Amino acid sequence: MIICTTISELRTILNGQRGEAPDGLIGLVPTMGFLHDGHASLMQRSVNECAFTVLTVFVNPLQFGPNEDFDRYPRDLERDAALAEKHGVDLLFAPSVQEMYPTRPLTKILINEVADRLCGASRPGHFDGVGTVVTKLFNLVQPGRAYFGMKDAQQVAVIQQMVNDLNTPVDIVPCETVREADGLAMSSRNVYLSSDERAQAVILSRTLQQAERMLREPGMTAGKLSAEAAASIRTSPLAVIDYAELLTYPSLQPIDPDQLLTEMNQTLILALAVKFGGTRLIDNRLLQSAGGGLNV
Known part of the structure; x- marks a missing residue:
């Protein structure tokens, strides 16, 4: 596995790779590092589907x-490098700020509407920073596919x-959330x-x-489901709710609280963000609604 830390070196390596195999698909796995099995699943999928896999490790201040x-x-x-090499990553790009x-x-x-709710509402500018760094990485690597976890x-x-x-x-290739044995979604922040807090986070x-x-x-209505979800989380004494919302997906539009869910026919998301002490955790579940019933 090649490890590089500069943009000029990255471009030189990738230009050579494209020259040797111009039809080879490049896969990109963007991360902030401190890798876990969730990241490993993204790397492995890229390695399985692409001719050349680039993993980026960069804690983005924006x-x-x-x-x-x-x-x-x-x-x-x-x-991180040891785990990436174990899973067959071809190139690890780890630039400084x-x-x-x-x-x-x-x-x-600047991303509007879809970035304005949920984490975007409580973390102003967060997704503008995400969009900026991801655009830079897309421009640098020019991948055919990019892999992101659905957590x-x-x-x-x-x-x-x-x-x-x-x-x-x-x-863009969405990949299923990887969980611990007790159901907690894997996250670098779990440490x-x-x-x-760890025991209560399974809520x-x-x-x-x-x-x-x-x-x-x-x-069952949208409003009742959201209220019941919040009530469930509050049974954990250490949990402080940032949000517990049911929205359409991927547009992330609000749903009338009185809307009967069995009358809808679209994909929904129940999204959660909860703090345990100083640690903010997120989790979600996608649901496919259909008139007369809901299929998960």
């Missing part, structure tokens, strides 16, 4: 707010909207949780499972 955890975000490049932003960027990607379903929706709007020639996946069962109940 997507962190002033009171967020940029400085303490976990980093372990040596460990100075390499990616040598001067203060005056050009940014952050809003991020997938935002990036797909950006690609569609800008006619970016890359296929922050105390033992008590997120349990709430999503409960909501799946509730969807089949006669007379």
Whole structure:
């Protein structure tokens, strides 16, 4: 596996790769590092589907707010490189902040509507930072496919909207959320949780499972489902809810609280963001509604 840290080296390597195999599909797996099995599943899928896989490890300051955890975000490049090589990654690109932003960027990607709700509402500017760095990585790597985990379903929706709007020639490949044995969605931030917080954090996946069962109940409305989800999370004393919302997906439009879910015919998302101490966790479940019933 090749490891590089500069844009000039990355371009030289990829230009050579395209010259040797011009028809070979390049896969991109963008990450902020401190890799876990969820990232491993993205890498493995890219390796299986593409001729050449590029993994990027970059903690992007543009997507962190002033009171967020940029400085303490976990980093372990040596460990990341070992895991990437184990899963067959061809090239690991791990630039510094100075390499990616040598001067203060005056050009940014601004994404509206789909980025304004959920995490976008509580983290202003977050998705503009995501869109900007992902656009830079797409321009640098020029992949045919890019792989993103559905744990952050809003991020997938935002990036797909950006690609569609800008006619970016890359296929976005959403990948299923990978979970711990008890159901907690894998996240680099799980390392922050105390033992008590970790034990209580499973309420997120349990709430999503409960909501799946509730969807089949006669007379279930969007408002009632969201309220029941919030009530379920509050049974964990350490949980502080940022949001628990049912929206359409991928447009992320609100649903009339009185809307009977069995009368809808589209994909929905129940999205959760909950803080345990200083750690903010997200999780979600996509649901396919259909008149007369709902199929998960």
